[in-house]
Amino acid sequence: MRIQALPTQLVNQIAAGEVVERPASVVKELVENCFDAGASQIHLDIEQGGLRQIRIRDNGCGIFKEDLGLALSRHATSKISSLADLEQVLSMGFRGEALPSISSVARLSLISRTADAACAWKVSADGSETELDPQPDPHPPGTTVDVRDLFYNTPARRKFLKTEKTEFAHIEALIQKLALSRFDVGFVLQHNQKEVLNFKPAADDAARLKRVAGVCGPQFVENAVTIDFSASGLELSGWVGLPTFSRSQPDMQFFYVNGRLIKDRLVAHAIKQAYQDVLYHGRHPVFVLYLNLDPALVDVNAHPAKLEVRFREGRMVHDFLFQALHRSLAAQRPEAAGPELKIVDFAEPAQVQTLLPLDHPGESQPPRSANLSSYAPRPASAVFGKAAVNEQINRYSQLYSTPVPEPQQPSPAGAIPPLGYALAHIHNIYILAETAQGVILVDAHAAHERITYERLKLQYQQHSLVSQPLLLPIRLSVSVAEAELAEQEQAFFTELGFEVNRAGPETLVLRATPAILAKTDVDQLLRDMLADMLTLGFSHKAQEKINAVLAGMACHAAVRAKRKLSIEEMNALLRDMEQTERIGQCNHGRPTWVALSHQDLDRFFMRGQ
Template structure:
């Protein structure tokens, strides 16, 4: 057959196959146009899951009458004019394909009015890009796009739509995600004339947190850390969930690049690395994060629907994200909120310590508790005693009152008079497993083995990272067959491997020879490890596999070196462990992602016994 040009409407329908996957795709494109129009309020009205009606109204700048036909024409836009503009796109839309593509598979009406105009103008479109006849309309300033009977002229596409409930669920999720990207805009969502979502603009920090809580749940805000990190021209803001607040699915992960919601393998890899040894197996972190960088450093034109981006300096972005998240998680120490409360003078009065005796509990102040023996030789906490300091006045008063009632409890008094610490001071060792600690705010329970494991693990990592990597030569060097590109990379990265304890040389076009390995990895499958590292370097430009393997071994060492469950701890040992916990990074979880401590406030305790009700 002879080569011929396709009809314009067919061209737009082909383009619609890339841009319009389902009703939510139409909503995404049209709402992004509202963003670019400078709207402060967007209303989305949907019927029958979007199959019957999608109506998007905004109060933005509007479109002049003469430009309405162009707005419905392929590759016509007001957002770029040259290649330079394309290389540093700051608008959400810019390709000029959405409206003509949507109009080619639906019955579309466009109504718009600019500021100062006598009236609005309305046009209808069918994707043919002809026969436009603007008609006056009383529409207020802004734009409305009315999309009816989606895929009415492409029945094969319509068959692939899911149920009304499912299609609307996609739209609702999309609007929630878009609402997280633009706090300065109000959103209203209606389905079958019923209001589903109503969000006012959120300008202040508290308003933004309320919007996030409304979409992600209040528990997310209560169990997240606010991030604001900047370096090398990059800025990362938002919220990341605590490792203990994780999910079984990746359904609460929102990442925005210059305000655009994206999915990116590089970002996912950096987040995974940051959470690598604090997340329980099979769980996924939750976050709402915003990355801001020079538009020229990111290509947003890598995907027809603009769902993916390509970073020009991928390694820089990866390292920045990893460092920001890793540092934020590492800095989570017990007592931050307690310290803030103490500064404001809002610490509640300390509750009296119960004078209780039990076979499996070591109670301070119990006159019948046997004399504590000295810790065994070599104990990490044997010689460390809690520092003495003064408590707030109201706490001192409660101590003296308690002492007058129970003069035998001298050890309790001495302990309570010591400095108020975030994790408090040990009262008992429950079942020889859990440390019970009292704080001015309530009580804390600590899994001694899990906490000691994290303390030891972090200490081993610091010691290992601060020293040279000990290496040992192999009695018989290992020949590894690889591809030419991998052999080239191994040769180029000789110093990289050497710094990690591997002596790796090239001995042929497709052969490398491993002559020495780190002492810690002498029993590992080093051949597979080298192959995996080379694959990572080719794919991502970086690899954490060797460091992960080191961490696995150090974690095992820490687990074996940690205090064992059911070993009775002395008071000094328990308090010294609490003090170490307060100084240890990522102390909230053990090396396997299990929580190390929990807190019950005095108000929580009061609720158990209906006090004050």
């Protein structure tokens, strides 16, 4: 067949295949248009899961009568006019495809009125982009888009939709996500004339937390750490759940870049790294996070539905997110303040040790360099070999077998430590301690395990990675790209303790590995590292393996359950807990202690009721 231009409606329907997947896709595009119009209130009426009707009304700036026809034509927008605008996009929509794409697969009407217009004007469209004839309408300032009979002219697409209940569930979940992106906007969602959601504009922190609790549940707010971190022109704010508050599925994770809800592999990897040794296996963290940066540093034009973005400095963004969350979680320690025992952040950034040291320790700003080798651990004068590791383990395993005198009464100043003083060792497992606010129970093994692990990590980070030659070199068959990468980043692998050379276009030879990883599957580890580096531009797989080995050492060195502890030993453990990062969880993500306030105890026995 000869090359020919496609009919306008067919072009629009092809575009609709990218933009309009289901009713929720229509809702997303239209609500984002409301945001861009400066709306402070959005009302959504949904019928039959969105198949019969989707009507969205806002009180935004409206559209001029003369522009209504352009609004329903492809690649027509008020949001960009040049390449420079495209590189600095801050609006939610900018492609100019949503309305014509929707109108090509549904019956669409658009009613809009600007603030100074005498009346509103209405147009209807079918995706053909033919001449439209606006008609007057008694509509208040703002815009209403009414979408009916979705996919009425494309029955094959309609067959892929789920039940009414399922489709509406997608819409409801979407509105909850969008409501978290704009606290200044009110949302009302109705389904089949029944109100389902009603979020009022949130002007202060208390109102914002109330909206977050409405979406994520009040338990999340009660178990969340507030994030407020900035460096190198990047700002991260929001809330992350404590490791002990997690989900079996990643269904409560909300991440926004310059106000845009996204799902990004690099972001997900950074957050996973931050939780790597505090989250129980198989569990997923809960978070509501907002990243703000120069719009020139992020490409929002990477996905037709704008669900994915591309960062210009991916490594810098990754390390910034990791450092912000890692430090915030690490600094959650017990402190006696206020009416009840609580977890607060009182550590200075320079005091917080990190698993992945920056080029300049003690500085809060991650370096901008994208050079992989600059992120390897820095060598020190001393060598932390196998003998030193064993000596360290033996020392920590005996730490609480020697009585350590501890005062049993408050100091003359009347100060009581945050975790109080030990009273008993229950079932030779749990420490019962009295605090100023009530009592606490501590899992002695879990707490000692975390203390030992953190000390081993700190000790290990202060020394160079010892390399151990292999008795027989390992030959690995890899792709050409992986071989070239290994050759290019040889210095990076050397600093990690690997000696790897290229022996052919698709062959690598591994001659030495980090001594601490001698008993692990190092060839598979090297393959995983190369895969990460090709995909993400960097890899933390080696550090993860090292931490796993240290965690195993800490577990074996920790005080055993059923071993009776003296009062002095228990108090020594409590004091160390108060000084240890991530003490709320053991190395496997289990909680190490719980608190019961005076109010909790009174409630158990119905005192004061």
